[in-house]
Amino acid sequence: MDVNVVIQTVISALTSSAIYILVALGFTLVFGVMRIVNFAHGAAYTAGAYGMFILGTKAGLPYVVSVIVTVVVVALAAALIEVALVERTASDGLKTMILTLGVGLMITGAIEVAFGASPVSVPPVVTGSLDIGPSVVPKDRVVVVICALVVLALLWAFLKYGKWGQALRAVSQDADMASAHGIRVKWVRAIGFGGAAGIAALAATLIAPVLFSTPYIGDDALAKSFMVVIIGGVGSVPGVVLAGLLVGFVESVTTVYWDSSIAGIVTFSVVIMVLLAAPNGLLGRSSARV
Amino acid sequence: MTSHVVDVPEEPSIATPRESRHGAPVSSGGPARRFPVLPVIVAVLVGLVLLAIPETARAGYYQYSFITASALAIAGLGFYLVYQVGGVTFAQAGFMAIGAYTSGLLSRELGWNVFLTALVAIAVTVVLGAVIGVLITRARSEFHFILVTFAFSEVVRLSLTRWVYGADGIPGVPSPELLGYSFRDPTRYYWLAAVVLLLSAALVWRLMHSGLGRMLLSVREGELHLAPSFGIRPETYKVLAFAVASGLAGLAGAVQAHFTNFASPDQFGLQFSVLILTAAVIGGVGYIAGPIVGALVLISLERYLSAYPGTSIVAYGVVLVVVMLLLPEGLVGLFGRIAGLGRFLPNRPNKKVERP
Numbered sequence: 118m119d120v121n122v123v124i125q126t127v128i129s130a131l132t133s134s135a136i137y138i139l140v141a142l143g144f145t146l147v148f149g150v151m152r153i154v155n156f157a158h159g160a161a162y163t164a165g166a167y168g169m170f171i172l173g174t175k176a177g178l179p180y181v182v183s184v185i186v187t188v189v190v191v192a193l194a195a196a197l198i199e200v201a202l203v204e205r206t207a208s209d210g211l212k213t214m215i216l217t218l219g220v221g222l223m224i225t226g227a228i229e230v231a232f233g234a235s236p237v238s239v240p241p242v243v244t245g246s247l248d249i250g251p252s253v254v255p256k257d258r259v260v261v262v263i264c265a266l267v268v269l270a271l272l273w274a275f276l277k278y279g280k281w282g283q284a285l286r287a288v289s290q291d292a293d294m295a296s297a298h299g300i301r302v303k304w305v306r307a308i309g310f311g312g313a314a315g316i317a318a319l320a321a322t323l324i325a326p327v328l329f330s331t332p333y334i335g336d337d338a339l340a341k342s343f344m345v346v347i348i349g350g351v352g353s354v355p356g357v358v359l360a361g362l363l364v365g366f367v368e369s370v371t372t373v374y375w376d377s378s379i380a381g382i383v384t385f386s387v388v389i390m391v392l393l394a395a396p397n398g399l400l401g402r403s404s405a406r407v
Numbered sequence: 408m409t410s411h412v413v414d415v416p417e418e419p420s421i422a423t424p425r426e427s428r429h430g431a432p433v434s435s436g437g438p439a440r441r442f443p444v445l446p447v448i449v450a451v452l453v454g455l456v457l458l459a460i461p462e463t464a465r466a467g468y469y470q471y472s473f474i475t476a477s478a479l480a481i482a483g484l485g486f487y488l489v490y491q492v493g494g495v496t497f498a499q500a501g502f503m504a505i506g507a508y509t510s511g512l513l514s515r516e517l518g519w520n521v522f523l524t525a526l527v528a529i530a531v532t533v534v535l536g537a538v539i540g541v542l543i544t545r546a547r548s549e550f551h552f553i554l555v556t557f558a559f560s561e562v563v564r565l566s567l568t569r570w571v572y573g574a575d576g577i578p579g580v581p582s583p584e585l586l587g588y589s590f591r592d593p594t595r596y597y598w599l600a601a602v603v604l605l606l607s608a609a610l611v612w613r614l615m616h617s618g619l620g621r622m623l624l625s626v627r628e629g630e631l632h633l634a635p636s637f638g639i640r641p642e643t644y645k646v647l648a649f650a651v652a653s654g655l656a657g658l659a660g661a662v663q664a665h666f667t668n669f670a671s672p673d674q675f676g677l678q679f680s681v682l683i684l685t686a687a688v689i690g691g692v693g694y695i696a697g698p699i700v701g702a703l704v705l706i707s708l709e710r711y712l713s714a715y716p717g718t719s720i721v722a723y724g725v726v727l728v729v730v731m732l733l734l735p736e737g738l739v740g741l742f743g744r745i746a747g748l749g750r751f752l753p754n755r756p757n758k759k760v761e762r763p
Contacts, residue, residue: 154550205732211495211549212731215688218681219727226720234716332717336677340561343554351550378569385558385565392555393542 121252126373132258132327134365135265139320140338141345141357142272143313149289149352150309153203153213157195157221158317159339164191165318166330167228169239173325180242184322191318196311203310204303221335229332236329243326257327264323269358272316276354285309289352344388350398359399363387445746457601461594468710470597474666476699476706477600478503479686481607481659483698485652486687488611491624492641492648494552497680498539499656501560502532504567504675506657507664511580512571514665521583525661529654536653540646560680567672576671580664596666603662604699607655612695614651619644685723689730691737700738 140162147155168187172178178186198220206212243257276282287295288305296302317338321330345364349356364384371380391398460469482499489496510528514521539559546552568574582591583599590596614620622644664670682705683698690701705723712719734741 148550154553202728202732212735214495214553215684216728216731218684219724219731222681222720222724222727224724226717226722226724229717230715230721340557340677343557347551347554376569378565381565382562382569385562388558389542389555389562392551392558393545396545396551 120250122373124249124252124254126369128254128258128262129373130362130366130369131262132324132365133368134362135262136320136324136338137341137345137364138358138361139265139268139323140317141342141349141361142269142354143316144339144342145346145349145352145354145357146285146316147310147313148346150285151203151207151213151306153207153210153217155310155313156214156218156339157198157224158217158313158342159335159337160221160224161191161195161314161317161335162321162338163225163228163330163332163335164194164314165321166239166325166334167232167237167332168318169322169325170232170237170330173239174237180240180326184319187322188315188319192311192315195314196307199307199310200303204306207306221339225332225335232332234332236331238329239325241326255327261323261327265320268316268319273354281305281308344384346398347388348391348398350400353398353400356398356400461597467593470593472706472710473703474593474597474600475663476702477604478659478663478666479683479706480604480699480702481662482656482683483686483690483702484607484611484695485655485659486683487692487695487698488614488648488652488655490687490692491615492645493549494556494645494649495549495684496556496649496652497553497677497684498536498543498556498559498649499652499659499683500675500677500680501556501563502536502653502656503660503663503679504560504563504670504672505535506532506660507670507675508567508571508577508660509657510661511577511664511670514581515577515579520585521581521661521665522585525583525658525665528657528661532657532660533650533654537646537650539653540649541642543649544642544645557677557680560675561677564672564675574672576669576674578669580668580670582668583665590665600662600666603658607658608695608699611651611655615695619647682723685727689726689737691739691741693736694739694743696739697737704738 140158143161144155144158147153147158165187168191169183172183172186173180176183202216202220203213206216241257243260245256246253247256247259248254274282276286284295284300284305285308287298287300288302288309292302295305321334321338341364345357345360347360348363349358349360367384367387368380371383460466460473463469482503485499485502486496506528509531510521510524513519513524513527519527543552543555543559546555571577582589582596584590588595590599615624660670660675663674686701686705687698688701689704690697690699704726708722708726709719712722730737736744
């Protein structure tokens with residue numbers, strides 16, 4: 118086996134894993150806090166990529182500024198959607214799900230109407246490559262992985278020690294009890310929903326300079342979130358990390374040695390098997406918590 | 408949540424008459440016997456419109472829309488059935504693809520009669536649906552159920568892409584022919600589609616109004632605590648509903664493939680599953696007429712907006728949001744409420760009992 122191919126595969130797997138983990142974290146956060154399946158989550162990812170296209174490519178703003186503005190706008194918009202629409206169907210999980218599906222379609226369709234269906238790109242931020250042993254690795258991918266690690270660490274610290282992070286965990290464990298302890302559950306739900314969308318958008322802003330974007334990249338991101346969350350166990354953060362790595366690696370290895378449709382078939386089959394053999398996922402508990 | 412109450416002739420039902428999803432009391436779907444005024448009026452009107460369409464100036468346009476909508480509606484009837492036992496399925500697209508490919512390839516490669524290959528497609532999808540159904544009823548929440556069905560559709564789509572004629576699909580799928588009478592002509596195919604849709608709806612209606620249908624509803628209503636005490640094994644009925652739904656999807660795939668003379672994997676992706684769900688929801692997910700009305704509305708919308716890429720997607724989204732917030736019973740429910748004749752509409756949406 119060629120060492121070069123192995124290193125390239127590992128780097129590509131880590132990049133995909135990093136993105137999948139971030140997106141799926143938002144997804145599982147919403148599920149944990151609100152008990153809803155957020156079908157609009159993919160649209161937040163798409164919105165992140167197109168935010169970068171508008172600010173970075175069209176307006177020519179610096180990368181970091183574009184990232185911050187994009188993430189904040191997406192998060193605020195999502196929090197607003199939560200308060201204005203999602204809350205109104207909160208009593209019924211299926212209705213909420215269909216509602217978020219509708220919201221996602223509106224956003225995705227609006228992006229296609231505005232920018233067309235053909236791929237768009239964001240100017241590269243990091244160029245050049247690193248020499249790792251015998252192989253040449255593009256720097257931008259390494260940067261994506263490092264950034265994702267930093268974000269993950271911050272997020273973990275926030276959930277563990279932050280005031281609102283603790284409130285989020287409290288609500289996901291028992292909303293009534295949290296409310297009885299003076300936590301404003303409605304606020305927590307809006308923050309959770311907005312924050313989750315913000316994380317998805319952030320993941321997209323990280324990868325946007327590396328890959329092309331179309332209005333439909335969110336579908337794939339959503340599908341990957343489903344897979345990661347199911348394999349890892351619904352509501353489990355360590356599960357998301359483990360499953361994200363698993364999906365990223367299975368996908369990269371099968372793509373390198375066979376092709377991408379085999380990769381899809383293999384990962385989806387793994388999902389079906391996990392669902393049937395270990396319905397709680399690898400690290401899930403019987404009751405979903407964050 | 409809207410809380411309108413339709414005056415339902417109450418009848419002892421297997422399930423306890425608890426609050427339904429939409430606030431209406433639950434009936435077992437057995438209306439009192441009186442002359443069905445509204446259904447007759449609706450049937451006559453629908454018949455007249457169907458007869459008039461081939462005579463209009465834009466007959467080709469309307470016939471094409473109707474046939475496309477029929478395929479969507481037949482798959483949507485299956486979605487309705489699965490919803491009745493408490494699941495939102497994304498597997499219809501996958502079974503439709505299998506139906507389209509089975510019927511399309513058998514007729515194209517082996518020269519079999521299309522009516523026969525369509526039956527084979529139904530048989531294949533029913534059997535496969537039963538097998539998948541047995542596995543899938545182990546899903547431990549409605550969320551898991553959605554994901555397995557979605558994953559199934561994706562595995563089908565990717566497998567067809569990878570192993571069966573590739574992403575370009577299969578061209579040259581023959582048109583149906585029976586005893587020398589060809590259905591290549593759009594007007595003839597239009598009538599064929601109308602008949603197939605009617606038969607499918609009749610089958611589903613019969614199923615829901617038999618003792619079996621009451622069982623299905625009770626599975627949804629009191630799955631965990633009530634049904635077993637009446638000797639009902641919920642899984643059996645879930646599998647049954649899922650298998651019939653799969654067969655309907657297989658039939659829908661055949662209807663579509665033999666009309667367009669084409670089938671490709673990308674026709675049956677996530678977006679198509681969403682389309683089926685949208686059709687059922689906007690029509691009214693608790694009514695047999697729901698997916699039919701929804702499919703007609705959606706296809707009309709799509710064709711009006713096809714000149715502006717992306718706008719039909721926005722329209723679907725808007726419609727879904729509006730229906731969820733304002734018309735949870737969908738267009739059929741709205742119509743029934745306006746007509747004040749809700750009692751004739753069978754099988755109101757029912758509450759799903761949360762699993763612990």
